Amino acid sequence: MKPAEASNEASKPVGSRTKFHPLLRDLTLTMATEFSVLAAGLVLVSLFGRLLGPVALGEFLLLRRVAAWLLAGVLLGMGNALPRYIALCVKKPQGERNAYFLAGTSCLMGFTVSVGVVLYAGRQYFAHWLFGDAHLANLILPLGLMLAGLAAQTAAFSYYRGILAMKRANAIQLFHFAIIPIGVVVLLYPAHSVALIVGVAGALTVVAAALFARPIFRELARNPLPKLRPYAAELLRYGVGRVPGDFGQAA
Template sequence: MAHAEGDTKSTGAYFSSALFSVGLAALAAAAIMNWQRSWMAFLFMGSDQFAFLIPAISVAFIGITLHSLCYAYFRGTLEISHANILQMVNMGVVPLLVFSVWRTTVEEVMYALGICWVTGSLIAMLFIPTRHTIASMVPAIKQLLRYGLPRVPGDFAMMGFLALPVTLVAHLSGVREAGYAAFGISVLTAIGSVFTPVGVVLLPQASRLVAKGALQEFKRNTLHLLKLGTGLALLITLAGEILAGPLITLYLGPEFFGMVGIFRIVILAALPYATYILLRNVIDAVHVRPVNMFNILISFAIFLGSSLAVQAVSGGLMHVLVSFVVGISALGILSGWETRKIFSGAEPA
């Protein structure tokens, strides 16, 4: 989007190209999921008896894909108000509304979420120029693939980071415990969402300063932002550790007080996760090659290795979550190390 800034036709072509490419991939994935329902249910939920949920999950998957594309467009064109409204409606209002109205079955909830996300995204597309022919989209598709494909392994690894702990727990301890793990990780991603919008401004600003050769200003701004961000993350971590019991009781009810231990383990990853979110934009602004991808893959390998190690001794919910925190901590450390190299005068690759 930055390359086409100010050119509505070009930015629209980028979105249409992404919609075409990602949309086809999402539809293909949904088709495969429904073709192999039993296997998919066993893979993600630990039992093929949940195969009936796959069609509803497919609808939700398509909805969240469309939402992500629209949100990315608004962020890329710096239409921050549109991006925030879309995010607030689809990720804030819709879940609250759905969980308030549909309380019968998980299947109905997933269908309702998916339909609402698709509807919200289609409304958002009314504000995006999408009328382009396939021929006019070819150059944009090639450019998107050229820049995006090298980073795909890292994106998948990051998705695995956030999804695999739940899958492992589902296989080791059951669906109920997997739900507990999912709640813990959702708390972490919610904390991360506090820092994610920083990248909307930081990445283009960092790219501009690097292009001008203003490395000292770039360093000063980044360090100032990092101090504020890590300070906030540390406060969140301390507050979470101290107030875990009251927070769980207030949010979920006293019957879920047993999740306090899970909450306290996962929230330990808040500081390194916030560090990664803040610094990934700095790294992307300086490096052409996908350095973040390498950091994610290394950290993901550490998570897998530590998970296998603890499973050999005594597998279970807590052990998987500890391995998850170790992996996320490694990611934060690697991001900080790479940023230190950048600011010490290392040449951009």
């Protein structure tokens, strides 16, 4: 080979794969996930109407609307507080992030379970107050399970969002708001029970959130934790002040 030809060969660019900027990749992935969740919501409503009829669809929509309203208070503003404080600890020791996660999750699940117990204990009264009919008291238990599932999902999602692990965060969103509810409806619609479908979906969401959080729990087991009270107090100070705004958005 002549020197000129060798020089030309050497100057040719080596083929490489096109790489997206991490910000562009995360934005694209998040937008695709949000669109998928929106489409799944429409499919879910359609499935309820077609497979279970208009009465069951009405119960489901009422249950979902009440859950969305209650969730604004049940979450204690942790949907904003957890990712914020976890993000602030990205360059700090792992134990700091773990402490915020465990403190926030304890507040979320503890308060949600307490609300669920109160609702179930007075299910006749709360059914009349929330649904307008005491005969819908059978929807109180699935309402509590739905709230528990959403609280668990918020904890896991907020952690991964805080450390910018958006692939896993978006997977949580897609799994919890699309795959689980649609799968449960398809499998359980022969029972013609809104309470059963929503209750099972809520319980599975709690289990799925725990599975997504397994890497976090492994870190918690390996590293000693400081006292959680200061972390919980800091999260609550930031989060609770935003609850009225969350109620306004949910209204």
